[in-house]
Every structure is written in structure tokens, then in C-alpha cells.
Amino acid sequence: MAARYDRAITVFSPDGHLFQVEYAQEAVxxxxxxxxxxxxxxxxxxxxxxxxxxxxxxxxxxxICALDDHVCMAFAGLTADARIVINRARVECQSHRLTVxxxxxxxxxxxxxxxxxxxxxxxxxRRPFGISALIVGFDCDGxxxxxxxxxxxxxxxxxxxxxxxxxxxxxxxxxxxYTEESIATDNESIKLAIxxxxxxxxxxxxxxxxxxxxxxxxxxxxxxKEIETLVTEIEKEKEExxxxxxxxxxx
Amino acid sequence: xxxxxxxxxxxWVKEDGFNAERASVDKVNHFNFAAQTPELAVxxxxxxxxxxxxxxxxxxxxxxxxxxxxxxxxxxxxxxQHGVMVAVDSRASAGxxxxxxxFKKVIEINPFLLETMSGSAADCVYWERVLAKECRIYKxxxxxxxxxxxxxxxxxxxxxxxxxxxxxxxTMICGWDKKGPGLYYVDDxxxxxxxxxxxxxxxxxxxxxxxxxxxxxxxxVPEAYDLAQRAIFHATHRDAYSGGTVNMYHMRETGWIKxxxxxxxxxxHRFSNEKK
Numbered sequence: 001m002a003a004r005y006d007r008a009i010t011v012f013s014p015d016g017h018l019f020q021v022e023y024a025q026e027a028v029x030x031x032x033x034x035x036x037x038x039x040x041x042x043x044x045x046x047x048x049x050x051x052x053x054x055x056x057x058x059x060x061x062x063x064i065c066a067l068d069d070h071v072c073m074a075f076a077g078l079t080a081d082a083r084i085v086i087n088r089a090r091v092e093c094q095s096h097r098l099t100v101x102x103x104x105x106x107x108x109x110x111x112x113x114x115x116x117x118x119x120x121x122x123x124x125x126r127r128p129f130g131i132s133a134l135i136v137g138f139d140c141d142g143x144x145x146x147x148x149x150x151x152x153x154x155x156x157x158x159x160x161x162x163x164x165x166x167x168x169x170x171x172x173x174x175x176x177x178y179t180e181e182s183i184a185t186d187n188e189s190i191k192l193a194i195x196x197x198x199x200x201x202x203x204x205x206x207x208x209x210x211x212x213x214x215x216x217x218x219x220x221x222x223x224x225k226e227i228e229t230l231v232t233e234i235e236k237e238k239e240e241x242x243x244x245x246x247x248x249x250x251x
Numbered sequence: 252x253x254x255x256x257x258x259x260x261x262x263w264v265k266e267d268g269f270n271a272e273r274a275s276v277d278k279v280n281h282f283n284f285a286a287q288t289p290e291l292a293v294x295x296x297x298x299x300x301x302x303x304x305x306x307x308x309x310x311x312x313x314x315x316x317x318x319x320x321x322x323x324x325x326x327x328x329x330x331x332q333h334g335v336m337v338a339v340d341s342r343a344s345a346g347x348x349x350x351x352x353x354f355k356k357v358i359e360i361n362p363f364l365l366e367t368m369s370g371s372a373a374d375c376v377y378w379e380r381v382l383a384k385e386c387r388i389y390k391x392x393x394x395x396x397x398x399x400x401x402x403x404x405x406x407x408x409x410x411x412x413x414x415x416x417x418x419x420x421x422t423m424i425c426g427w428d429k430k431g432p433g434l435y436y437v438d439d440x441x442x443x444x445x446x447x448x449x450x451x452x453x454x455x456x457x458x459x460x461x462x463x464x465x466x467x468x469x470x471x472v473p474e475a476y477d478l479a480q481r482a483i484f485h486a487t488h489r490d491a492y493s494g495g496t497v498n499m500y501h502m503r504e505t506g507w508i509k510x511x512x513x514x515x516x517x518x519x520h521r522f523s524n525e526k527k
Contacts, residue, residue: 100401
């Protein structure tokens with residue numbers, strides 16, 4: 001009986017691929033988009049909210065979760081897998097506080113999550129986690145950080161990144177628009193995140209969920225009213241840009 | 252396990268007793284950051300705490316034999332405006348026999364972390380080396396030196412698993428980290444205290460007397476050196492289990508320096524000449 005579960009699910013293919021891990025990354029690409037921006041004094045996480053059924057309570061599924069007072073993460077992929085990873089990360093944050101008497105650095109908790117994910121790509125009877133995570137926060141010394149992990153267990157630091165459906169489109173947008181000016185103030189960084197999400201999200205501000213962490217403050221989820229205000233601001237700016245271009249052409 | 256049955260070990264290994272199955276595997280993992288239970292380095296089939304209790308706790312002991320665990324030494328450390336002073340003696344004794352006058356009771360973990368030893372020399376040397384290993388691993392994993400509070404917590408958590416099993420260790424962990432100068436006391440019961448002044452060992456009462464009478468936070472560096480040296484010297488003068496040389500360290504923002512290593516005999520003559 002036990003022998004059946006001893007066989008590894010993740011094995012190498014003849015040409016060196018780990019297909020289960022790659023399939024897990026495909027599962028991530030099916031999940032709703034999440035975007036992360038690292039500003040100067042603020043870190044922003046934005047996710048595409050999937051429309052809920054009529055009878056479903058809207059608040060039960062949250063895709064942005066706090067891991068500790070100064071770190072939070074958003075994910076793309078299988079929600080159930082994410083719940084497990086978030087739970088383990090939260091316990092590790094407190095364990096670290098208890099043993100080392102200091103809060104975790106963003107890099108440490110990212111490394112822990114990535115190690116956890118890697119272990120599941122090299123164990124018998126288990127499949128990899130089907131989520132990619134964007135982990136943001138501030139270290140003790142005030143430096144803002146943004147890290148991304150994927151199902152294979154690798155992690156990298158980013159200035160801005162997107163995961164999930166249409167991540168490539170969003171990333172290209174960010175590559176063009178992430179400049180020193182675009183993150184000059186907190187408000188600008190938040191607007192950049194919204195602009196990036198608007199590229200791929202249908203029906204505008206209603207389907208966007210946004211969270212920010214400012215230095216020495218805990219996670220703050222923006223209310224839909226605030227998001228609507230910012231979306232209107234962005235649309236006004238777009239119109240003004242279009243007007244200016246028209247005038248330039250005509251003169 | 253089939254092999255245990257064949258060897259006949261299951262006759263004398265208590266099944267419900269002390270982690271019988273775990274103990275038969277010779278794997279010792281002293282500490283993990285994640286909350287996984289460490290395995291203990293104890294012999295198979297015997298519960299050390301049960302074995303030791305009648306020998307240590309009761310008056311008559313076992314067949315009239317008792318084991319008294321004494322911390323035969325004097326060590327001290329105190330924080331002041333220019334950092335942390337650490338001073339220790341260097342005598343190792345086995346009962347009334349002096350094994351050596353040149354025992355190194357301060358372990359230098361890294362240029363910003365020192366640890367003193369008192370109690371059983373074997374326990375101190377072993378556990379402090381394990382702590383040094385954990386500190387080095389921490390630095391490799393996290394690319395920055397471990398904080399003094401974390402190092403003291405690690406040691407306290409390691410030894411608390413062996414409570415009641417006969418460890419004898421009183422140590423002070425001194426260092427300078429991001430939060431400034433740090434001084435912690437850790438002992439074999441798993442007690443970890445943060446403080447400004449500690450002294451451990453059989454001569455600690457004598458050292459406290461001298462330190463308390465001369466201590467101010469705003470001591471100058473030469474005054475602090477003198478105070479630490481005097482405190483250890485007076486303890487070695489009256490306590491039979493302390494002696495040898497006074498080894499003195501100063502923990503500063505730029506790391507520790509070894510201030511001096513003076514024989515207590517020379518100190519005696521220096522101090523008595525001062526009085527004339």
C-alpha cells in the first residue's frame with residue numbers, strides 16, 4: 001500500500017524538464033492578475049477581483065493577505081494552495097519573532113516560502129503548490145522590498161512585477177512606465193498599479209482590489225470609493241494627454 | 252521495529268518512556284529556526300532526568316552517594332557608557348584538585364560576540380561551540396551577523412530541552428549589534444535575562460561586592476578596566492575555586508579587544524603596593 005505513494009510525482013523528463021512544476025506554472029497563468037509596485041516610501045499590491053455570483057458574499061475571498069505587521073502578499077493560482085502557504089508563512093513570522101526577537105525581513109520570509117515550495121517539488125506523493133506569490137513589505141531599516149516566488153521554489157527581487165493571467169502584458173506596460181517620476185510620490189505609485197491593472201481588467205475600478213503598506217505602518221486595504229476616485233483621476237489625465245497630442249498635431 | 256526485537260532491546264527499552272523509537276536512531280539535530288522538535292543527544296533506554304533526580308535532589312542520594320553540581324569559577328560583565336566589560340578568571344578545578352590555571356573561559360564567537368563560561372567545563376565548551384556554529388550558519392543564511400538577543404535565545408532554547416538532566420552552565424553573552432551593546436545571562440535551566448551587570452560562578456558574591464561599590468554607568472574606560480580587574484582579583488583571593496589569571500575583554504562599537512591577561516599573584520602585589 002505505502003509503495004504506491006512512494007513514487008515521486010515530480011520526476012525529470014529525458015530532456016531535463018520537471019513537467020509537474022511547469023504544469024503548476026500553467027495553473028498560475030490561469031489565475032487572476034496580481035501586480036506589485038515598489039515605491040520609495042510605499043509598496044503597493046493590486047489584484048483583479050473576480051466577479052462573484054449573485055448570492056455569494058463578496059468579502060470571503062481575499063487575495064491580499066498580511067503575513068505580519070510589515071509584510072503582506074498577493075498570489076495568483078490555486079486559492080486553496082495559497083491558504084496553506086500563507087498559514088505556514090504566518091507561523092514562521094511569529095516563530096522568528098519569538099526566537100530571534102526581531103521581525104522577519106521580507107527576504108527571509110520569501111526564502112522560507114520558496115524553500116517550502118521547493119520541498120514539495122522533491123517529495124514523494126506530493127504535487128507542487130500551484131501558486132506564484134508577490135511578497136511586499138519594509139525591512140527594519142526602512143527599505144521597501146518586493147519579491148516574487150513561483151511554483152518551482154525560485155524567488156527574485158523586483159522593482160515592479162505582475163503574475164497570473166495576462167502577466168506579460170502588464171509587465172510590458174510596467175517596463176515602459178516604471179520611471180523615477182512615476183513612483184515619486186505615494187499617490188503616483190498607487191496610480192501606476194491601477195493603470196497597470198486597467199490594461200487587462202474588464203469594467204474598470206469595480207474589479208480592482210488594492211492594498212498598500214507605508215513605512216512603519218501596517219497593511220491598509222483601499223476602499224472601493226478611493227479606488228473609484230483614483231480611476232476617475234487616471235481617466236481625466238488620459239483625456240488631457242489625448243487633447244494635448246491632438247493640439248500638437250493640428251498646430 | 253523488527254531489528255530491535257531480534258536484538259532483544261525491546262526487553263529493556265521502555266515503550267511509553269523516553270522517546271524510545273526516536274532515541275534508538277543516532278541522529279542529533281540541535282536546533283531549527285522553524286518550530287520543529289529537535290532530537291536530544293541522550294543514551295538509549297535511560298531517562299536522564301529520572302536517573303539524576305535521586306542523586307541530586309535528596310539528602311541521602313543513592314546508596315549514600317550524591318552529586319553536587321557547583322559552578323567553580325568567577326566571571327563578570329557589565330555595561331557602561333563605552334560598551335561592555337568582560338572579565339573572567341582562569342582556574343579549572345575538579346573538586347579540590349586544580350586541573351589548570353590557564354583555562355580560557357571566554358569564547359570568541361565573532362568579532363562582535365563574546366561568551367563566558369562557568370560551571371561544568373565540558374558542558375560550557377560543548378554548548379557554546381554549538382551556539383557558535385548556529386551563529387555562523389545564521390550569518391551565512393541571512394548575510395548579516397546574528398543579534399545578541401537572538402544568540403542568547405538560541406542557547407537558552409537549546410539547553411531548556413535538557414532541563415533536569417544534569418547540565419551545569421552559567422554563561423553571559425556580550426556583544427554589539429544594531430541595537431547597541433548587549434549583555435545577556437543564560438543558564439542551564441534555560442533562564443535568559445537581559446541586564447546591565449552580571450557575575451556568575453562560586454566567586455560571584457565577592458565580585459558583586461566590589462562591582463556594586465565601584466560601578467557607575469559613566470565610568471571612563473581606564474576606570475572600568477580597573478573595576479573589572481579588581482572585582483575578579485578579590486574573588487580569586489577569597490574563593491578557593493577561582494584563580495590563575497584575570498582575562499579582560501572590552502566590547503566596543505568596532506568589536507571586542509582583549510585588554511589584558513594578568514596573573515593574580517602580580518595583581519596582589521600591585522594592589523598591596525598601592526595601599527602603602
